Amino acid sequence: MTFLEKYGLSAVGLTMLLTALNMECNLIIENLLTGSFTISMESLINAEFSAATLLISFGALIGRATPLQMCVLAIAESLFYALNKVFIVFGLFNAEDVGGTLTIHMFGALFGLAASYALGPQNKESASNNAASKVSDVFALVGTTLLWVYWPSFVGATESGDDTNEMHCLINTIMSLIGSTGAAFYLSQYLNHGKFDAVHIQNSTLAGGVAIGATARLAMGPGVAFMVGLAAGSVSVLGYFYSSPYLEEKFGLYDTCGVANLHGYPSLLGGLLSIFLVFLDSDADFLMHGIGSQFIYQALAVASTIVAAISSGYMTGKLVLGNPASFVDVPDYEDAVWWVMEE
Amino acid sequence: MSTEKSSLLNVNYSGTDDIAAQMSGLLGKVILGVQVVAAAVIFLMFSYDSVDEYTTQKYIIFRDIMVMLLLGFGYRKLYFHSKRFESYTN
Secondary structure: OOOOOOOHHHHHHHHHHHHHHHHHHHHHHHHHHHOOOEEOHHHHHHHHHHHHHHHHHHHHHOOOOOHHHHHHHHHHHHHHHHHHHHHHHHHHOOOOOOOOHHHHHHHHHHHHHHHHHHHOOOOOHHHHHOOOOHHHHHHHHHHHHHHHHHHHHHHOHHHOOOHHHHHHHHHHHHHHHHHHHHHHHHHHHHHOOOOOOHHHHHHHHHHHHHHHHHHOOOOOOHHHHHHHHHHHHHHHHHHHHHHHHHHHHHHOOOOOOOHHHHHHHHHHHHHHHHHHHHHHHOOOOOOOOOHHHHHHHHHHHHHHHHHHHHHHHHHHHHHHOOOHHHOOOOOOOOHHHHOOOOO | OOOOOOOOOOOOOOOHHHHHHHHHHHHHHHHHHHHHHHHHHHHHHOEEOOHHHOOHHHHHHHHHHHHHHHHHHHHOOOOOHHHHHHHHHO
């Protein structure tokens, strides 16, 4: 998010603050919900997942919400995220979602977009602060490569105990990332008359990692994983090209980082594909339902996550962001408002 | 409402120090409140998990994800739709 020439300190600094706040809250909330009173590496990794969900939502709001508003949002989202994950997706439905396609990416994107919708359209003149320099653009691309390299660890994080499942997670994720990278580069130059668009490369190359999360440990075959990545990368680039401007112009839905395109559409694709892909590894011992019913629970988990994320995100957004009492008249995307700056 | 136009725009930021100062108390209370509650609850109710559950591999995964969160997400690209939409459609 250092893309913002005038908001780099806030992008990196608030990411740190919000990650810490959200992890603290999640350690308590999720452990209490699951009845665990020990802090383990696993509970810390689960807290990281919660923070990732928040940072995805932050992407839709960055620069527009104040640090105070984001802190309150971080606390609220840690609760809603844990409720959806513990009680609905893995509790009520026992759905398959090892890499967090539903619980992390879909929930985070829709929560953030609903909160952004509650905040209203971006019509401040300070919106012009949302600009890049070449240096900040390169930094953003470095951020993408870091995400790309570490994404398999993210997807396979909870599968470190079983070699077969871990291998499937890692190989499927890498194959999917390769596919989405190829698709993103191809479509980007195709839509831009032979030139690559940095936005597409910095985001859509990662879409494969988002989409494969729900089904990463299934023995679907590397070719299928690769095709999931191709589809996810394509959906993501097309989303940036067509959907984002449309949503902004028609509905006033301002999505600063384009989280709908990197996390929203690919997670929806991954969730819907999981309904069918469970048939490719019907004997898997980690699937909690028989093959005749697992696909139904996958569909229910997708639908319930959509409802939970949008309703909780909109409600929180209305209370925290759209509330006239919390409005402060400051320029957006401007570090000087919140940081001590050298004259 | 949040949809009103800013009177500060991006020309002169004099006065924004006051806004940060006005919000300082509440921001501090939220951050400090979470620290106090977390410290109290974790101190009183939580302990370490069994060492049998620990592997170095899990720590490496934790570290990998932390890099993703702090650097990957921190550096990630923002997107300014309106400008690009105009450039696409013109």
